[in-house]
Amino acid sequence: MTAIRSEIRFILNGEEVRLAEVAPDETLLDYLRLRRSLTGTKEGCAEGDCGACTVLVGRLTPDGLVYESVNSCIRFLGSLDGTHVVTVEHLAPVAGRLHPVQQAMVDFHGSQCGFCTPGFVMSLYALWMQDPKPSDRRIEKALQGNLCRCTGYEAIVRAARAISSYGDANDDPLAAERAEIAGRLNAMRDGARVEIGTGSKRFFIPASVDDLADLLETEPKATIVAGATDVGLWVTKFMREIAPVVFIGHLDELRRTSEKDGVLSIGAGVSYTEAFRLLAGRVPALATLIDRIGGEQVRNMGTIGGNIANGSPIGDTPPPLIALGATLTLRKGRSRRTITLEEFFIDYGKQDRRPGEFVEAVHVPLPAAGSRFAIYKVTKRRDEDITATLGAFNLMLDASGKVEKIRIAYGGMAATPKRAHAVEAAIAGKPWTRETVDAALAEYERDFRPLTDMRASADYRMLASKNLLVRFFLETSGRAAPVQVGRYEAA
Amino acid sequence: MNKHAALDLKSSRIAGGIHTDQRHDSAHKHVTGTAVYIDDMPEPAGTLHGCLGLSTATHATIRSMDLSAVRAAPGVVDVLTAKDIPGENDISPTGRHDEPVLADGKVQFYGQPVFCVIARTREEARRACRLAKIEYDEHPFITDAAEADPKNPKLVTEPLTLKRGDAAATIARAPRRVKGQMRVGGQDHFYLEGQIALAVPGEDRDVTVYSSTQHPSEVQHMVAHVLGVPNHAVTVEIRRMGGGFGGKETQGNQFAALAAVAAKRTGKAVKIRPDRDDDMTATGKRHDFLIDYEAGYDDEGNILGAEFRYAARCGFSADLSGAVTDRALFHCDNAYYYPAVRAVSAPLYTNTVSNTAFRGFGGPQGMVGAERIIDEVAFALGKDPLEIRRRNFYGTDTRNVTPYHQTVEDNIIGRIVDELEKSSDYQRRRRQIAAFNANSDVVKRGIALTPLKFGISFTATQFNQAGALVHVYTDGSVHLNHGGTEMGQGLYVKVAQVVAEEFQIDLDQVKITATTTAKVPNTSATAASSGSDLNGMAAQNAARQIKDRLIDFASETHGVAKDQILFLPNRVRIGNQEIPFVELVKQAYNARVQLSAAGFYKTPKIHWDREKGSGHPFYYFAYGAACAEVSVDTLTGEYMVERADILHETGRSLNRAIDLGQIEGGFIQGMGWLTTEELWWDGKGRLRTHAPSTYKIPLASDRPKIFNVTLADWPEAHEPTIHRSKAVGEPPFMLAMSVLHALSDAVASVADHKVCPCLDAPATPERVLMTIERLRKTRAEH
Secondary structure, three states: OOOEEOOEEEEEOOEEEEEOOOOOOOEHHHHHHHHOOOOOOOOOOOOOOOOOOEEEEEEEEOOEEEEEEEEOOOOEHHHHOOOEEEOHHHHOOEOOEOOHHHHHHHHOOOOOOOOOHHHHHHHHHHHHHHOOOOOHHHHHHHOOOOOOOOOOOHHHHHHHHHHHHHOOHHHOHHHHOHHHHHHHHHHHOOOOEEEEOOHHHOEEEOOOHHHHHHHHHHOOOOEEEOOOOOHHHHHHOOOOOOOOEEEOOOOHHHHOEEEEOOEEEEEOOOEHHHHHHHHHOOOHHHHHHHOOOOOHHHHHHOEHHHHHHOOOOOOOOHHHHHHOOOEEEEEEOOEEEEEEHHHHEEEOOEEOOOOOEEEEEEEEEOOOOOOEEEEEEEOOOOOOOOOOEEEEEEEEEOOOOEEEEEEEEEEOOOOOOEEOHHHHHHHOOOEOOHHHHHHHHOOHHHHOOOOOOOOOOHHHHHHHHHHHHHHHHHHHOOOOOOOOOOOOOOO | OOOOOOOOOOOOOOOOOOOOOOOOOOHHHHHHOOOOOHHHOOOOOOOEEEEEEEOOOOOEEEEEEEOHHHHHOOOEEEEEOHHHOOOOOOOOOOOOOOOOOOOOOEEOOOOOEEEEEEEOOHHHHHHHHOOOEEEEEEOOOOOOHHHOOOOOOOEOOOOOEEEEOOHHHHHHOOOEEEEEEEEEOOEOOOOOOOOOEEEEEOOOOOEEEEEOOOOHHHHHHHHHHHHOOOHHHEEEEEOOOOOOOOOOOOOOHHHHHHHHHHHHHHOOOEEEOOOHHHHHHHOOOEOOEEEEEEEEEOOOOOEEEEEEEEEEEEEOOOOOHHHHHHHHHHOOOOOEOOOEEEEEEEEEEOOOOOOOOOOOOOHHHHHHHHHHHHHHHHHHHOOOHHHHHHHHEOOOOOOOEOOOOOEOOOOOHHHHHHHHHHHOOHHHHHHHHHHHHHOOOOEEEEEEEEEEEEEEOOOOHHHOEEEEEEEEOOOOOEEEEEOOOOOOOOHHHHHHHHHHHHHOOOHHHEEEOOEEOOOOOOOOOOOOOOHHHHHHHHHHHHHHHHHHHHHHHHHHHHOOOHHHEEEEOOEEEEOOEEEEHHHHHHHHHHOOOOOEEEEEEEOOOOEEEOOOOEEEOOOEEEEEEEEEEEEEEOOOOOEEEEEEEEEEOOEOOOOHHHHHHHHHHHHHHHHHHHOOOOOOEOOOOOEOOOOOOOOOOOOHHHOOOEEEEEEOOOOOOOOOOHHHEOOOOOHHHHHHHHHHHHHHHHHHHHHOOOOOOOOOEOOOHHHHHHHHHHHHHHHHHO
16 A cells, blocks of 8 residues: 655755645746745746746656756646755855856846846756756757847857856855755655645645556546646636646656667656657657757656647647657556557547546657658747647658658648548659659648638648648758758758 | 945046946846846735736627626625726826726727726636626627728827828829838737736825836826826836836736726735736737838839828727827838828727837838838849838938928938948848859748838927936935836936946946836836936936036035036045045035935927928937848748848947847847737637747747847937937837848749749748749749
């Protein structure tokens, strides 16, 4: 029998906090500002887009204590059990000296109105810990989740480039207390399940994946929350009741990955950030795509499993995973079943997930040797934007140059992530030529009837989607001239 | 500030005077999270929280309103509706009585405030708001300028006409003519700190309101008007805003007024901080425009005559739309001389939120119309648009009269553009791009160099005044207050530099204090780029009064002629003797010399007769130019800004570091307006882009890959402005026109530059791709 604990425990800056009174939908930001008067952390949007609320969360991983930037506005307080929460107040000047990150921001005029600044400081702080001398590309990636309306960013990037000249880990509070914090966090690990609240205000933090499975059998209607990058908005934007809640972001077992016979198995709890590292060398196109999902804070919280399980038609990972022929393991109690990812998406807002069941892992066949695989995401703004249309293409040619196999899937074009069956059929078995591609373009209307909304018109979605196939053809048919604009690749 | 460190009494310069690069005064507090914004202030015990109930109809009569569930919701203390307004249910800034605090009987846009819930917590107030049951009788509505009756449109305020010469006749007999229509989108301010007000009730009829506003005096007047009390009962204070950009010039009134009403009703402090969605839904934005233009020109590309009609989506009330559309007309020339011109405005009534001030205040929209004509002429003649631009620049001695009959006396656009053309290597890169495009069928590049000339002053002449209050304390430290507000632009530090310079004391001896209506009354909005010009002068005036008294005193007591008394860094030379500044101050105090002064300034030379469309509305003009290069993916319309070069001038800058930040930030904000920032209304009249998830302002990764910004070091203000510096707040915003035109240039390459792309704004990837498709079709047909 698993032990039950009825309080959460975490470290806030230097102080150990134990809380028995926590609502399942209480956000970390509200806790900091309203309950603790830590007002350095700001609310800009309450949806994880602007980064004014950025704080760091340190957690023990198999690789040791890792600090990541997160959006405190959509992070639920209950999910912080066993972590170290670090706010801008923890970077208080020591002997009148600012932290190197802060001093660089001051000297390079990185703040104007100052409201976004603590969030930028925290994002740059997280970056500096990982990479003290970052490239511009890395700086921009670290700042994808931080909006500034005053500076135009140039001064902030200048500051970011210069941080390492202002000091090193010796000037850093988290470096100084690293061993101590790790020890304290370790001591908090009691292997207990946390249960807090009653009635419609209950939430749970299962002790293990098995415990999660048991819990969901008794609480089949519970909202499963991993990174909260979607569910957070249900609360802050729509004020939906989400209890009872089961938090799963802490379960290391769900963050495991393995590879066997050319199939990569990714635990449902693997964050985008972790997936990026995993995929960078294995499926570079997927890693590149992940860099354009949300901002760094969202990627540190959001999970591959969550992106699939919430069933959004504009989730970015399902189309490429479908194009790769991924399968899904769903678990209920002690039983598991495996289905194709395509089958999982039934209709808008409807997935093949039964009460008490949860997504445990996704299995991704790696692109076969000699195949071509590409993902193209089209958005209004390049980074941190939601898809207007996204196409994923997986092509295998035979020795004669004919299409042996092609799988194409799109996001943003239908009520679910969807295969382009008619387009595929028009291409399969044909020579991979412009004529084949042009003929297949007419099939798009059979596969898709996109909508017009604030992100794009139906006409644009259709035209751009077709052109993505053209782009894929051009890219796979060997030519010198560029076919995409890029920030770091020569156009 | 006000460190009691030993002052340097030998130095040849003070620390932090004018024309030096000073950090933002709050930079240290910004980075440590200790800068206090209104929501960070400790709340008085028992503070209540308000939330606005917004209409869910676009144009309707309220048939019934059942708020019983709202009143019964947990934590609810009070619910306000129109009938609960004790004074006037009106916050129209121009006194037109067309903008109720809370809708009374009818609603005129989706999201209009109808009621206001006051509860113990903000969360309870937000939840209660959703329980209202309101029934509407819906009426037909128009949300878009194109839907308005072109012959007899409903307007929110009087239109303006500017004319010089006979434009119609000139165009009719010109060798060549062009006629067209352009659409340019609006823009949400997206200040990172949303609107907020905290009202604390006082005794009698008093109330103190902490309001995130660029215009404390107007908030004071509005609160008094809504409460039905004299202005003296209301004090409004603001230390800093988390961004304003014009969005807090009038838009804070609503929140301040409701918080004040609720505070007086409940006897408790009341805070109203709308969430981002409500903020973006219920507050005004930059006006989008539909611009009709017609021009006559000759074979060389000289524009002979131009006609414009600027129709703006103003929303349901006037707000500042009259002045905004006026300023659009004032900038229909940008930097170009029109021998004959006629420009008219059409401030359209629409069932949308009432649009308001936003950096540039209609000027940017005016200028894009001028630049469109330049593009049309250049394409028709097969010439480089830069050549057409240059050919039509204002002259210095001739060809120098604007459409509003003001003579341009300080024109430096020619030199600015010449220097930028050279430093950006425009001509060579233009050839390289042509070569690149010849060998690249999918990715196309484009380049453009655009000028700007922007008129500085409020066009309503009476607003061009300012006040300041300066105290010198007996320890030599100085308290500075003025009517300008700090929203990140660095106004406070610039004015402090002026005062430090005047007294010749180090900058950290000057304490910058929060703007409040109790210290400096009847102030103008911090707007129109005027902050430093007006408040710097007023503060200098106050400091000089005190300084003059000190000089009189020293002259008398030391028996030294006044011209023998000199303020040196942190000390004063009196004849052959030098004493510390603080010493003179102490002596003066002991001799009962007044060490406090109220300063005042009014801009000279300006006047404006709106009826005649003639006058001298601008004290001077600010100039700049930008050259942008882009690459465009012609399969998707996606693009990247490869490089931008800017040459901008701010006269003899008070603080180049601050000005550089304004230029860089203004350019990127302008780029957002013209590229990815799109406001989108659905068929029911609902704005669907009301949060950063749907409304996309630029990110760090949208910056030009190469970004060279230069502050011209040679210009000096033509007029005796504060230390010959010039305004910088708004003008750089318009440098971003170069990006729109670079995109246009890239797009044009798909039709071999034979067809003018007429690329509208915002040039989202969708709009770019659809323009490319149109050009390909046009080209194929010919």
